[in-house]
Amino acid sequence: MSLKNFVAPFYVWKRAFEKPLTNTKPLETRPGAAAYRGFHVNDIEKCIGCGSCEEICQNMSIDLVPVDGIETKDGDSGLRPRIDYGRCCWCALCIDICPTGSLNMTNEYTWLEEGDGDVDDKFIFTPGVDKKNWNNLELGYKRPVDYEILEYSKIKMTIMETAERSDSFIEMVKGYSKEEAEREADRCVACGICVATCPANMDIPEYIKAIREDDLNEAVRLLYKTNPFSNSCGRICTHRCEDACVLEHRGESISIRWLKRYIMDNVSSEEIKSSLADEFTKNGKKIAIIGAGPGGLSAAYYLAKLGYSVTVFEAKEKAGGMLRYGIPEYRLPYDELDKDINYILSLGVKIEYNIRIGKDKDFDDLYKHFDSIFFSIGLSKPYSMRVEGETLPGVISGLKFLDDVTMGIDPKIGKSVAVVGGGNVAMDAARTSKRFGADVTVVYRRRLEDMPADLEEIVEAQEENVEFVVKAIPTKIVENKGKLYFSWNNAKMVEQKDGGRPKPVAIEGDITTRTFDTIISAIGQAGDFSFLPKEIEEKLKFKWGKVITDKSRQTADSKIFAGGDVVNATADAISAIEDGHKAAIGIDRALRKI
Amino acid sequence: MKTILNSVKNIEQIFGVLAKKIQRPDLIFITVEKKQVLSVLSHLRDIEEYTHLVMITAIDYLEQGKFQILYLLHNYKNNTDLGVKTFISREDAHMYSAHHLWGQVATYQRELHEMFGIDFPGSPRVNENFALEGWEGIPPMRRDFDTLRYSQETYNFRKGRATNDPKKYMKKNLHKE
Amino acid sequence: MFDLDRKKYPKIDDGKANFELYSHKYLKLWHGPQHPGVTGNMALELTVSGDEIIDLKTHVGYLHRGFEKLMERRRFIQCFPIVCRICVPEPDTNEYLFSAAIEELAGIEIPEKAIWIRTLNLEMTRLASYLMWVGGQAGALGLGAVGQWAIAHRDYVLDLFEEMTGARVYHMYMVPGGVRGDFPQGFVHRLEAVLQKCEKLIKDAKIVMLNNSVLQDRLVGLGIITPEMIDKFGIVGPNARGSGAKRDVRKDNPYLKYNELDFEIVTETDGDGFARLKVRFREMSQSISLIRQIVSKMPKTGKFHVKTPNPLHWKIPVGETYLKAESTRGEYGFYVATDGSGFPRKVTVRGPSYTHAVSLLEYLGVGVNIADIAGLMGSLHTYPPEIER
Structure with missing residues (x-):
């Protein structure tokens, strides 16, 4: 043992005269760093309650709850995230994924609760709704610039060059390839906000999921649940769902319409048949439908599936209504429309072409011989x-x-x-x-x-x-x-x-x-109701040139149902399809008296 | 200097290899028959200079009714890792003990016995608890052990927790039916 | 160091004592799980004869949270807040290895800047972890003051982490695809200020610990690891380097930017606690030097993150890989197997303490004086959570 090793340690006694490393009492408050991951704040005006934060939270610490003063409407679920700080680990994944950018963190990290009662529910709070002293802090973790975990740009759709398409009726939108569709489908956060906005309430997140999983047969089944015109809608739908898409807030929405088209482009008519495997037994009841447009035919489809014998009366020589006669071929090629129609016809739906009700056949005739009538004649005046x-x-x-x-x-x-x-x-x-x-x-x-x-x-x-x-x-x-x-x-x-x-x-x-x-x-244009006999026209109720119906699309005459552009205010294909679907359910309920 | 490929080739020739995957130039996984594992490990340790046992771990392939056991070895001469894998039946899960080859093997085997229920007859203290004193029920690392259900049965959630799915909630509220 | 008459003690054969417990000559003692001399929550079941340990069993399980199992039901991105918790003092190694394994299996290349930031992060965490170890080792041997200085200095490093990553202990900073943010303006200057503080501390702590006859008395000859034992027990890191093994993952299998940095593997030859102490002190200085090199070589601009697929539906093809990095305790590894689903099939963490604190400690502890067992644990630098992930 050397003397040096005995004496040397005393050298550091000098530290006794240095400034202490600890904080002095009473405790100085030490603010968190500028990007500290402290307590949450949420801009509830910006938030739309998509639930991505809840979805990605690995601790299950986020719930979506209704909040006073926030209404459920198109593009906003009316729910807001509530966080359980007993489970939160402040990893900030919820902030990283937040598609609207409303959820953020402050650099505040102390929260004291007084009282000796049950503290069990004290540390649950809804950021942005509950008053907290950190609500207005500027600093704290925000998703850094250049750091995105979601893709906010659409996969580009190949569209025919302007010069080439200006004098051509060939379909100008080329459609996604498998790889493009899967990448586009991957962008979806599956929040389901779009479903309520779609007039037909199509289960969009689920069929997008089916694309990701490359299960197009399942996708077709999902599409046909609410829409037998998916091939056409995949091309010409007004896609209001895309306006409600959560990604729209900071980037570009999912190309929901093109994804639907991708599904239908990649299944043949035979595959549609085999994946739907529609089976039904005839129930002996007869339904007349006036107008073979999207409204009439979708009613025909769902009625046929319920076992009704359906006869459609069409004034023109081909079926499709405005999809055929209103929309030019470069947007919706006739073959593609026929693919939709042919499947509906394959279920035994009969169409009588070139029969204009009121001219070639009397409405009273139908009224007498059929159990129920649905008209969806479109606006032709x-x-x-x-x-x-x-x-x-x-x-x-x-x-x-x-x-x-x-x-x-x-x-x-x-x-x-x-x-x-x-x-x-x-x-x-x-x-x-x-x-x-x-x-x-x-x-x-x-x-x-x-x-x-x-x-x-x-x-x-x-x-x-x-x-x-x-x-x-x-x-x-x-x-x-x-x-x-x-x-x-x-x-x-x-x-x-x-x-x-x-x-x-x-x-x-x-x-x-x-x-x-x-x-x-x-x-x-307006609807032309001259085909209706006087007494029926008087019985039905109209407003602004549209027929008034109840939720099941039943008119004032319990035997007559109506839908499509003559009923709904939006006057587009997808609303007509929805009317047809709802009318089919309504007719079924009315006839079975349930 | 021996390369990892040489070593793998030797194993192939002497013991036979069922499958081989070159993950990186310095990392190869080979699959050998269960009965060959100990010989392969000894050979690798003594002849091929894979003297360092990195770890032993298992994967439960419930759907195939098999456990995969992986012995990962490292060679400090050429700095490569060699994974020796074997598959054993899930029904009758036991494996030959390698505790005599390295000092830490017994601990790994004890853990695998506890977490997966794989028996290593002859391994010292293999039946003693490792991390789960007083554990009852199926070995928790098996795929059929459901952690969420376990925690729901064992612990209480905080009061007042309830969530809503936006899609269903909107369907309920917006009445498009 | 115990050159006593061993006749009254039971015979020790290959590290195992041969004794009859019920002869009333022996006493069983629990050292831990709540004992200031035990690093982390683990317990040593000691059988003592007089004040000499004649049998030692390690008991773990006090920290078992089942991370490996929990990850099997979490999406890939949801795992990274979990992995850092496997090692409290050195979480970044876990974050790096997990992210890198996922990147390798998914075929993602991360930007240059992210690689440098990760290197910096790993070296900073090594420094923080060593500072914490100084606290444990010095405290276990009665030098409480040094321990307090070291822990305080670790907090300075944590301040830097807070600024860089947004959190002090669990940084959750490295994600598959890069890192979660660039560091703020002026960070490098504050980093340098902390490095200088640490250098001063290391200088003082070295004087107190290395030139200290009391400490020398207790550590020299304690827990000797012979070169033969290294492979037999799978000993890695400073514990192996203290016995002359020139092994360091940063040199042997260079990852990140370590092949562009200038450093030598630190070794000592005595193989006892004191040699390991010297290795760790030299490695602390090495870390400081490496941090300075990284900062000077690092690109100033560039992307720090590359976009990965949507984390909510991310699926990784079937595969398996093993990645490792040099933590302060040695080779730290992640074995990740995927099965094509959105969740990892299996993640196994290879923590160096797994061998050091169980099979090795059970061997080395026999014959040690009961007062030195805490010092022995300190000199093996064990962290229990990585044993029972």
Whole structure:
């Protein structure tokens, strides 16, 4: 043992004179680091209650609970996360995944509760709802920039080049490949917020899951539960579900529509048959359906599955309604529509073509011979523009124009075409005219952002060099030497006092006149109820030109059900399909008296 | 210097290898027959210089009715890892004891016996508890032991916990039926 | 060191004592699980004769939380908040190994910057873990003050972790795909300030511990590990290096950026507690040097995370792998097997304490004076949670 080793340790006595390493008493409060993972805060206005936080929490410490003052509505479940701090481990996965970015953490880390009662439920709280002293702290863990665990960009869909598609009726959207579809399906957080927004309440998260698991037969079964027109809807649906998608808040929504199309593109008609394996026994009851559009045929499908004998009366020579006669082929090829229809027909549904009820056959006849009647006749009476010169030759309606194109009749449009209106029919008419080689101008009363047409239709029309004239109120059309002189009054938007949408008001004297060969009017259409006998038309109730029905789509006459564009306000295919489905259930209940 | 591939080749020639997976240049897994395991381990340790036993572990392949036992060895001369795997029946789960080869083997075998219910006859103290004193019920690392059910049966959840599924909740509230 | 007449003690054969417990000559003692001389929650069942330990059994299970089992029902991303809990003083090694194993099985490459940050993180955690060990080792041998300084300095390192990762102890920072954030402005300066504090501490602690005749008396010759025992018991890390084995995963199988850093494997030859003490002190200085190298070589900008598939549905193809890293206690390994589902089929953690605290300690403890058993445990640097994951 050396003396050095005995003495040396005393050297560090000097530390006794240094500043202590510990904090002094009373305790100084030490704030957590800037990115400290402390207590949660939630911006409940931003939060939509998707439950991704609950899903990823590995401690099961998050519950979704209803909160006073937050309503359940489209795109918001009305639930908010409540956290059990007895289980939370502050890993912040909930913050990383939060698709809206509403959930964050502060750098506060002390929480004392006083009292000697039961503390069991003290440390459960709903961030952002319960008053906490850390609610307004700035610092704390936020998902770092450049760090995302979800994919917020869509997998790009291959679309035909503008130059190539402007004069072609070949389907322009190519559809996803297997790899693309699986990657797109992988982005979904399966929260299910979209289901309530879909008019047909399709089980979107489940069929997306089936895509991920590459089980397309199961996917088809899920689709047909609520929608026998999935192949068509996969192409032309107004996809309001995508607006409700939780990923939309900080990025791009899931391409739900294209995923549906992917499923249907990749199963053959035989596979549809074998995976659905629809079996039923006839119950001897007969149902008449007027109109072989998506509403009528989907009612036919679900009724046939329930064992009813269904006869559909169609005024035109082919089935499909607006899907065939309203939507141009480059968006929905007829073969694809036929795939949907053929499956429905394979269940024994009969369609009598070229029978217009009220003209070729009496409504009373059906009323007498069938147990129940469902009509879904669509809107076929174009609104009038109420301007001078509207009846001139060369002024045609959008519906008639699209009809003619479908039936292969030369629509006889000139070199320059004006399309009046801003809805989907207007866009389809404009883009179809474009494909006939015309220069097309869309004339619309309001602003571009007010157009009721789908955004992508507007964008694609612009890509195809369709000219848009907005804030233009048509005033008159004059014909001179085969040319149509179309005048409109330029307008300005005036905010409405009651908060309604801004209204276009004509600017006095500011009139533009341009010449066109053809003017297509597509400003909307109404239902044509002339087929109904007088006493029935009086019995049914109408409002704003639409038939009033109850939840099961039953009209004031208990034997008559109605659906589709003549009933619902949204007037799109998916709503009609839903009406058909609900009416089928309603008819079944009414006839079985349950 | 011997390479890992040489060693694997030797094992293949002498004892036979049922399957081989080259995971990385310095990590290979081989599967051998149950009865060959001890000979392979001794050979690797004494001849091929795999002198360091990294660990022994098991996987329960419930759906195939098998346990996989993995002996992971390391060679400090060429710094490679060699995993020796074998499959044993789940019904009659026992394996030859290798406690004489390395000092820590007995501990691993004791743990595997406790956690998986794999018996190693002859291994010292193999029937003693390792981490689970007083444990009753099936060995907990077996796949058919459900941890969630166990904790629900054994512990109480905090009062007032209840959650809602957004999809179902919205269906209930938005009445699109 | 006990050159006493051994005739009155039972004969010890290959580390095992041969005795008759009911002869009333022996006493059974429980050392732990709640004992200041035991690192973590484990218990030693001692049989003593006089004050000499003649039989030792390690009892674990006080910390068993079944992490390996719990991971089998958690998605891959949900596991990383769990793995760090397997080792309290050195959680990052677990985080790194788990993430790296998942990345290897899923075929993900992480960005350069993330690799550097991970290296820095691992070296910082080694420093923190060694500081904690100084506390344990010094405390076990009666040098309470040194222990307190060391633990206080560990807290300075934890302050850095708090700033960098958002948490002090369980950092949950390395995720499959990289790390969860870049570190803030001015971090490097604060890091350097802490390193200087630590250097000063190491200097003082070395004087007190290495040049201390009391400590030398107690540690020299305690728990001798001979070179033959290394492979027999699977001894790794400083425990092996104290016996002259030139083995260090960072050099042998370089991972992350260790092959771009300049360092030598630290070895001592005596194989006793004091040699291991010297190894660890030198490795602390080595860690400080490595941290400085990493900071100077690290890219200043770049991505720190690469996107992985949606964590809610992430499935990894069938495979298995074993990854290891050098923790302060030696080779730390993760064996991960996947079966193509969204959950790991099996995760096995190879903690170095598994051999050190059970089979090795049971062997080395026999013949040790009861007052030194805490010092022996300290010199083996054992952490119980990695035994019973």
